[in-house]
Amino acid sequence: xxxxxxxxxxxxxxxxxxxxxxxxxxxxxxxxxxxxxxxxxxxxxxxxxxxxxxxxxxxxxxxxxxxxxxxxxxxxxxxxxxxxxxxxxxxxxxxxxxxxx
Numbered sequence: 001x002x003x004x005x006x007x008x009x010x011x012x013x014x015x016x017x018x019x020x021x022x023x024x025x026x027x028x029x030x031x032x033x034x035x036x037x038x039x040x041x042x043x044x045x046x047x048x049x050x051x052x053x054x055x056x057x058x059x060x061x062x063x064x065x066x067x068x069x070x071x072x073x074x075x076x077x078x079x080x081x082x083x084x085x086x087x088x089x090x091x092x093x094x095x096x097x098x099x100x101x
Contacts, residue, residue, distance in 0.1 A: 036050065038050075039055075039057065039077040040077065041055075041077060041078055041079045041082060042076040042077055042078060042091055042092070043078060043079075043082045043087060043088070043091035044079065044081075044082060046079065048077060048079050052079055052080050053080070054079075054080025054083055054084065055077065055078060055079050055080050055083075056077070056078055056083065056088075057075060057076070057077045057078075058075070058076050058077075058078075058092070059073040059074070059075050059076075060073060060074050060075075060076065060092065061073045062074060076091070076092050078091065
């Protein structure tokens, strides 16, 4: 339908704008030059805006077979919307039942 086509067009446009934004953030020497680096939600893959005051970023430590911390971690970032819905737990454990909206 036309709504699906419109949604795809907008998504592709935004993806191009995000890609261009990230290209401008790195100088010719490969160094980051901007102070603000946007994050993406681990559950929805949407950009977390700077005014989302309910968003969080969590580092969860990796453990080996014996249950000992390996000095490595996995980073998750969640928007305030995902937290408000109570889906943060499901998203961090990789539950496939999380709706992508």
